[in-house]
Amino acid sequence: MTGVTLVNDEELPAFCEWANGYVNDETVKQCLRSRDDLVAYFSARKEMYMARARATLYK
Structure with a gap:
């Protein structure tokens, strides 16, 4: 979906x-x-996931 390969x-x-x-x-x-x-x-919730990820990066 995002083009990222995890494994x-x-x-x-x-x-x-x-x-x-x-x-x-x-x-x-x-x-x-x-x-x-x-x-x-997941597309409908993408921005929420991105906001959570950004919040954890800057703690």
Whole structure:
């Protein structure tokens, strides 16, 4: 969503393999929100998150 990569296959291959297997599990998929829903949710709250991050930087 923001273009930031937190983890990648080169640095944490086992974790990435586990994460991909987890989110692609049929039972787990039933519980996860769609990407579009998540983008809408976090986009609507982006400024609040940014303000909180700025506030913690200048303490």
